[in-house]
Amino acid sequence: MSGRRREAGTHPLAALWAWTAAPAARAVGLIVLVVAALALAGADWLRPREDYVGFAAAPGFYALLGLGAAVIAMLAAWPLRRSLERREDYYGGDDGDE
Amino acid sequence: MNEMIAHLTPALPVILAGLLAAATPWYGLRKAITLAGPLLAAAMWFAVAAPGTYGVIEVAGHTLETFRFDATSRLWGLVFIIAAFLNALYGLHGRSRLQDAAALIYAGAGVGAVFAGDLLTLFFFWELTALASVFLIWASATPSAYRAGLRYLVIQVLSGVLLLTGAVIHADAAGSWRFDAIGLDSPGGAVILIAFAIKAAFPLVHNWMTESYPKATPFGAVVLSAFTTKLAIYALARGFAGEDILIQIGVVMALFPVFFALVADDLRKTLAYSLMSQLGVMVAAIGLGGQMAIGGAAAMAVASVLYKGLLFMTMGAVLAQAGTVQASRLGGLWRAMPLTALFTLAGSAAIMAVPLTVGFAGKALALTAFAREGMDLVWLALMAASAAAVLHTGIKIPYMAFFAPPREGGVDVSKVKEAPAGMLMAMGLAAFLCVYLGINYGALYDLLPYRATYDPFSYGHVISQLQVIAAVLAAFALLARLGLYPRPRPGEILDVDWLYRRLGYGVARWGWLMTDRLWASMDNVVMRLGKRAAARLHETFSPIGTLSRDIPSGALTIWTGALLALVLIVAYFAS
Numbered sequence: 001m002s003g004r005r006r007e008a009g010t011h012p013l014a015a016l017w018a019w020t021a022a023p024a025a026r027a028v029g030l031i032v033l034v035v036a037a038l039a040l041a042g043a044d045w046l047r048p049r050e051d052y053v054g055f056a057a058a059p060g061f062y063a064l065l066g067l068g069a070a071v072i073a074m075l076a077a078w079p080l081r082r083s084l085e086r087r088e089d090y091y092g093g094d095d096g097d098e
Numbered sequence: 099m100n101e102m103i104a105h106l107t108p109a110l111p112v113i114l115a116g117l118l119a120a121a122t123p124w125y126g127l128r129k130a131i132t133l134a135g136p137l138l139a140a141a142m143w144f145a146v147a148a149p150g151t152y153g154v155i156e157v158a159g160h161t162l163e164t165f166r167f168d169a170t171s172r173l174w175g176l177v178f179i180i181a182a183f184l185n186a187l188y189g190l191h192g193r194s195r196l197q198d199a200a201a202l203i204y205a206g207a208g209v210g211a212v213f214a215g216d217l218l219t220l221f222f223f224w225e226l227t228a229l230a231s232v233f234l235i236w237a238s239a240t241p242s243a244y245r246a247g248l249r250y251l252v253i254q255v256l257s258g259v260l261l262l263t264g265a266v267i268h269a270d271a272a273g274s275w276r277f278d279a280i281g282l283d284s285p286g287g288a289v290i291l292i293a294f295a296i297k298a299a300f301p302l303v304h305n306w307m308t309e310s311y312p313k314a315t316p317f318g319a320v321v322l323s324a325f326t327t328k329l330a331i332y333a334l335a336r337g338f339a340g341e342d343i344l345i346q347i348g349v350v351m352a353l354f355p356v357f358f359a360l361v362a363d364d365l366r367k368t369l370a371y372s373l374m375s376q377l378g379v380m381v382a383a384i385g386l387g388g389q390m391a392i393g394g395a396a397a398m399a400v401a402s403v404l405y406k407g408l409l410f411m412t413m414g415a416v417l418a419q420a421g422t423v424q425a426s427r428l429g430g431l432w433r434a435m436p437l438t439a440l441f442t443l444a445g446s447a448a449i450m451a452v453p454l455t456v457g458f459a460g461k462a463l464a465l466t467a468f469a470r471e472g473m474d475l476v477w478l479a480l481m482a483a484s485a486a487a488v489l490h491t492g493i494k495i496p497y498m499a500f501f502a503p504p505r506e507g508g509v510d511v512s513k514v515k516e517a518p519a520g521m522l523m524a525m526g527l528a529a530f531l532c533v534y535l536g537i538n539y540g541a542l543y544d545l546l547p548y549r550a551t552y553d554p555f556s557y558g559h560v561i562s563q564l565q566v567i568a569a570v571l572a573a574f575a576l577l578a579r580l581g582l583y584p585r586p587r588p589g590e591i592l593d594v595d596w597l598y599r600r601l602g603y604g605v606a607r608w609g610w611l612m613t614d615r616l617w618a619s620m621d622n623v624v625m626r627l628g629k630r631a632a633a634r635l636h637e638t639f640s641p642i643g644t645l646s647r648d649i650p651s652g653a654l655t656i657w658t659g660a661l662l663a664l665v666l667i668v669a670y671f672a673s
Contacts, residue, residue, distance in 0.1 A: 017433075017439060020501050026579070030572075030576065033568065033572040033575045034572045034576065037565075040568045040569075043561055044565075049561060051558060051562075052466065055474070056469075056562075060565075062563075063566070065478075065485060065569075066488070066566035067573050070574060071577065073356055073357070073489055074360070074577050074584060077357055077360050084591050085361075086589060089590075090590040
């Protein structure tokens with residue numbers, strides 16, 4: 001944004017985050033995150049950890065825990081939302097609320 | 099003089115500032131009062147020379163301890179005072195005298211409750227928190243906020259009534275009103291636990307929080323998030339540490355809200371569910387008991403006041419500036435609110451327990467306590483809940499509000515302005531504390547009820563936490579790319595409150611209608627019987643009735659004779 005006129009309504013400090021709107025940001029971000037996750041998980045094989053919980057000392061355990069928790073939460077949310085979701089004014093909103 | 103001031107509870111200047119604020123129409127003076135109250139309370143906190151019980155007063159034969167300054171209460175007291183100051187700073191731009199006053203009285207009541215040395219004083223401040231805080235919901239001035247406030251008030255007052263009932267039973271059995279370890283051995287203890295459970299938002303009694311926080315004003319939600327639940331955590335830590343049942347409840351509490359936080363469209367509702375999940379970890383740690391676990395719960399409570407308060411502040415700023423916090427209508431706000439986005443990321447980093455943030459230092463203690471005790475399954479469940487928190491709060495809040503592409507028909511980012519200076523200052527200060535206490539974690543650990551000798555920055559702990567966070571971030575990015583992330587959309591997600599807002603209300607309404615009809619039917623029957631009786635009486639006794647008719651003398655003679663015979667028979671047998 002520097003050197004160009006700022007778009008209407010854009011804060012002067014928005015330049016701090018302008019990179020997030022770059023066309024390639026999402027694809028690059030995905031690659032960076034996956035590589036970082038793999039690299040951090042791989043660190044367990046280079047330098048083994050100690051842990052109070054026996055099975056947690058296994059290499060890559062925490063990466064699997066994070067991955068599993070996130071994937072289960074996201075995938076389980078679909079059927080749960082389908083069964084529990086109602087229209088926005090289900091309780092009547094400002095006019096009713098029962 | 100100094101000694102006398104040092105012996106007064108720090109709640110006093112905060113509550114007095116609230117009362118003064120209520121009576122002060124001048125904006126500048128009122129704001130100065132709202133800032134001065136917490137600062138004076140902080141000065142009183144630092145003026146206490148040694149732990150002890152101060153501010154002892156006699157009321158109606160009871161000894162009330164209004165200022166017990168010990169290892170547990172001093173931490174919560176200080177955190178509440180800091181939160182009261184941050185809230186006052188955050189509300190600097192606000193013009194509502196009612197909210198200024200309610201916020202201070204509520205905060206003062208919270209401070210008073212944690213310094214209460216006996217159950218009667220605790221009850222007084224417990225109820226005051228309920229009565230003062232409801233105005234922060236009602237200040238939204240919408241019909242739904244009014245009804246949510248009513249439900250909130252009913253359940254909060256019920257909690258107070260249960261506390262008093264339990265306290266009376268407990269005091270009768272124990273012979274003292276002192277508020278120390280209570281336990282579940284006596285019926286009084288069980289009743290008090292229910293009272294604490296309501297305020298701590300245990301599962302099934304949690305909806306007062308998830309319903310009312312999103313309905314409160316932007317400023318109100320920030321204030322509400324700091325005190326009530328953390329006061330309950332303090333009360334549980336003091337009264338029920340080591341009670342096994344709290345471990346099971348805590349685990350359910352940590353896992354149950356994950357789904358709701360993930361799919362909620364209202365980002366303040368997401369924060370409310372996220373708060374409940376974190377409270378679950380604290381409750382479980384209290385149930386485990388022991389120095390490390392209680393220390394961990396206390397550290398998490400401090401961290402939660404800071405980072406959850408910060409996130410409620412940032413979402414309050416979004417609500418105030420963009421007019422909504424519905425994820426389905428937000429996105430791209432980094433252009434208009436870059437500083438708010440920065441502070442949101444600081445709060446998110448803390449809640450994700452990124453190393454060098456207060457969340458990392460706090461969570462480490464609590465979870466390691468379970469690992470050390472060999473409670474592997476509980477530890478695993480709490481770790482999974484913590485990993486899910488990275489997803490439903492750490493990623494969702496900043497992404498949906500600031501970095502997701504703007505939604506079609508959503509908020510027009512070009513018309514949104516950055517938050518006012520007061521809000522930014524409060525958010526900046528809270529963000530600074532989140533980082534400062536993460537780096538200088540010794541300052542936090544030194545304040546804990548028990549001196550913690552734990553080093554959270556061991557290689558194993560740092561790398562394992564980074565692995566969890568990176569894996570969740572990668573999973574989110576991947577599943578979002580594949581369209582498998584459940585993007586929030588407008589709608590109501592049914593929760594336990596359905597039982598009373600829909601089913602209970604329906605049953606009550608049906609019962610009312612049935613009773614109404616029954617009364618109407620009974621009324622008809624009574625009216626019909628009355629009319630019939632009146633007609634009969636009229637037929638018999640009126641001037642045109644039976645008794646007024648001409649009766650033949652023969653028939654009259656027979657009736658007279660029969661009656662005489664009856665009298666003679668009765669007289670014979672009676673004699």
